[in-house]
Amino acid sequence: MPLSxxxxxxxxxxxxxxELDDIQATVxxxxxxxxxxxHIMLHVSDPRGGREVLRRLAPHVGSAAxxxxxxxxxxAVAISHTGMVxxxxxxxxxxxxxxxxxxxxxxxxxxxxxxxxxxxRYWDSPFGSGRIHLWISIFSDTEARWHAAMETARQQxxxxxxxxxxxxxxxxxxxxxxxxxxxxxxxxQPAIEGGGIAPLxxxxxxxxxxxFVLGYPGEAGVPLPMPHPDVLGRNxxxxxxxxxxxxxxxxxxxxxxxxxxxxxxxLLAAKLIGRWRSGSPLTLTPGQDDPKLGADPLxxxxxxxxxxxxxxxxxxGSHMRRMNPRDTRMAxxxxxxxxxxxxRSTGYGAPYDPNATSDAADEVPRGIYFIFLSAKAMATxxxxxxxxxxxxxxxxxxxxRDPNVGLQEEGAVFTIPKEPVRHRVHGIExxxxxxxxxxxxxxxxxxxxxxAEQQGGHA
Ligand code: HEM
Numbered sequence: 001m002p003l004s005x006x007x008x009x010x011x012x013x014x015x016x017x018x019e020l021d022d023i024q025a026t027v028x029x030x031x032x033x034x035x036x037x038x039h040i041m042l043h044v045s046d047p048r049g050g051r052e053v054l055r056r057l058a059p060h061v062g063s064a065a066x067x068x069x070x071x072x073x074x075x076a077v078a079i080s081h082t083g084m085v086x087x088x089x090x091x092x093x094x095x096x097x098x099x100x101x102x103x104x105x106x107x108x109x110x111x112x113x114x115x116x117x118x119x120x121r122y123w124d125s126p127f128g129s130g131r132i133h134l135w136i137s138i139f140s141d142t143e144a145r146w147h148a149a150m151e152t153a154r155q156q157x158x159x160x161x162x163x164x165x166x167x168x169x170x171x172x173x174x175x176x177x178x179x180x181x182x183x184x185x186x187x188x189q190p191a192i193e194g195g196g197i198a199p200l201x202x203x204x205x206x207x208x209x210x211x212f213v214l215g216y217p218g219e220a221g222v223p224l225p226m227p228h229p230d231v232l233g234r235n236x237x238x239x240x241x242x243x244x245x246x247x248x249x250x251x252x253x254x255x256x257x258x259x260x261x262x263x264x265x266x267l268l269a270a271k272l273i274g275r276w277r278s279g280s281p282l283t284l285t286p287g288q289d290d291p292k293l294g295a296d297p298l299x300x301x302x303x304x305x306x307x308x309x310x311x312x313x314x315x316x317g318s319h320m321r322r323m324n325p326r327d328t329r330m331a332x333x334x335x336x337x338x339x340x341x342x343x344r345s346t347g348y349g350a351p352y353d354p355n356a357t358s359d360a361a362d363e364v365p366r367g368i369y370f371i372f373l374s375a376k377a378m379a380t381x382x383x384x385x386x387x388x389x390x391x392x393x394x395x396x397x398x399x400x401r402d403p404n405v406g407l408q409e410e411g412a413v414f415t416i417p418k419e420p421v422r423h424r425v426h427g428i429e430x431x432x433x434x435x436x437x438x439x440x441x442x443x444x445x446x447x448x449x450x451x452a453e454q455q456g457g458h459a
Contacts (some may be wrong), residue, residue: 001141003030004069007200008299011068017194018064018216022235022444025062025074025139027213027373028195031143031186032072034173037346038150039369041126042134046162047088047457053134053163054087056156063260063445068197072141073149077448078440080104080240083133088457091312096228097441100378101238101427104130111382113390118407118434126166127243127436134277135241139344162459171346171369179345180246180366181404181431182269182352183346184279184294188301190325190340202302204326213237214375218336224375227441232451235444239375242370243436244405248352249361251431256357258425269426271416272391272403274320286313311417316395319404323386325395332387332394339380339388341372346435367432370405405432 004011020028044050053079061075062442079087081102084094092262100108106120108130114120120128129342136153140146177184191199193206194216210218214226215234226233259265266289270276278294283303285293294300304327308314314321321328323338349366356364374380387393390407401407403414412428443451 001033002069002072003067003297006033007114011292012198014196014198014206015194016193016196018196018213019235019385019444020067020196021063021065022446023213023446024076024442025064025067026076026137026239027342028064028067028075029072030189031139031344031346033140034036034142034177035139035346036146036172036279037137037139037170038146039167039169039171039346040136040138040157040165041132041154041167042136042157043131043164043166044083044086044133044162045127045164046459047086047255049160049162049383049459050083050087052160052455053157054448057136057153058445058448058452060152060156061445061448064195067195071145072139073145074139075149075153076442077293078135078137078138078442080132080135080440082130084451086133086457087451088454089451090454090456093214093228093232096233098238098378098383101439103345105240105242105439108378108382112385112437113407114385114434114437115410116407118428119380123436124243127438131166132215132438135438137346139346143262168367169348174351177346178352179368180248180349180352181251182354183273183277184240185276186273186343186345187279187297187319189250189342192342200301201298202304204337207340209225210375211245211338211340211431212342212375213271217333218375222313226363226375231446232443236448237373237375237442238445239440239442240370240372240374240377241436241438242434244367244370244432245363245365245435246367247362247429247431247433248356248364248366249358250429252354252361254427254429254431257427259260271315272318272414282314282318283308284343312419315414315416317392317397317400317403317415319402322395322402323384328395330394331396334387334394339383341374341377341380341384344371344373345369346371353403357448367435368390373442375445383440401428402427403431406430 138149191203210216276289278291280290280294389402393413414425416423
């Protein structure tokens with residue numbers, strides 16, 4: 001269902017200052033509810049074949065025009081650095097991409113703190129091999145439209161010489177629109193200036209478009225550096241993909257070990273994230289879940305932390321408060337608006353089972369392709385991993401890490417502020433383990449055609 005329908009009609013409009021029909025739909029269009037789709041990873045061994053896929057796909061790739069209403073099914077296409085090389089992109093253009101993008105996510109493991117269980121050595125194939133060149137994603141609101149879009153995409157690449165499918169991974173919402181750890185997600189998103197509609201209640205002031213789309217002024221008043229020539233960079237953005245395996249057994253064992261009743265268990269689950277499983281924010285309903293509030297996009301993000309400076313409702317170290325501290329006074333000052341990301345994550349695999357506590361449940365394929373977009377995605381990801389996920393200093397929490405996506409060490413704790421004394425919960429483990437990752441460039445539609453027209457490279 002498109003956003004306008006979910007909000008019960010037409011939305012307050014704002015002037016459009018972005019070239020929406022040249023920007024890929026994924027940048028602005030929210031993930032449908034419910035959602036279905038597939039990620040398709042392609043390898044290119046002949047540059048002409050690779051360029052031909054892009055040329056054929058271009059007319060079918062969804063644009064962000066009227067993104068808040070209409071058809072909620074679209075095809076997106078993104079390219080890795082090795083993919084740019086494989087399709088014969090001219091050298092000066094290749095050199096104009098940021099260094100972290102050119103190196104790729106696996107090579108940036110140190111900067112991303114991807115050590116231990118998250119080390120690229122343990123990633124699933126084909127991640128970290130440099131072989132993922134083109135990444136096609138189909139997003140849809142119905143199974144029928146998903147299959148139709150899949151067929152359209154398939155017709156564009158199948159049978160082309162020098163192009164092969166490395167991996168196809170279906171995704172979708174679990175029953176009740178929950179993710180593999182049993183929570184509603186995809187709620188908190190930044191409002192983007194010039195996108196055409198007013199911010200939703202609680203989204204805060206719209207962020208300058210240049211933070212998310214190349215070619216427009218960012219928060220500092222000037223556009224961020226973009227790849228050359230302009231036709232390649234403009235209206236594009238960067239995507240970071242991180243494939244997580246959710247260790248449902250370990251997560252449930254942790255909850256059960258630290259709660260005496262189902263109520264306590266659910267409260268602890270809410271404290272870890274900052275929202276009840278239904279999506280209702282703890283700030284607004286600290287004592288009990290309110291599923292109606294969780295389901296209402298006009299209310300479920302409408303809060304600040306002004307009345308909760310010490311984290312008595314939403315722990316300072318909870319996932320959501322770390323990832324977007326909003327108006328929290330932090331021990332280390334940071335401009336929150338410079339670290340916002342657009343999230344288009346997709347859940348995959350078996351549904352969450354609240355009773356699964358075995359080690360085997362940790363290995364049942366299920367988890368999240370965490371997908372984030374930003375004009376400086378690589379720098380933002382490295383900042384978040386270093387400062388807000390795998391450290392607690394910015395919230396005066398010492399070495400404590402994000403309880404949801406932090407890489408935990410022996411003896412890890414999670415602090416729940418309480419009167420008269422805080423409660424330290426022990427037994428935190430790495431509940432979501434990284435199993436792959438890739439940096440991609442998501443070109444504008446003109447840029448996609450430009451890439452398809454280049455002549456370089458050889459098979
Ligand atoms: C398996 C991995 C993950 C799971 C299960 C997960 C789950 C969640 C949930 C349940 C929420 C609250 C609902 C919502 O606002 O959408 C949330 C919010 C959020 N998460 Fe995650 N997340 C994961 C990974 C990540 C990572 C790796 C990052 C950043 C690097 C991240 C950044 C955010 C942000 C920015 C928000 C919104 C905060 C806000 O605006 O208030 N998440 N996540």
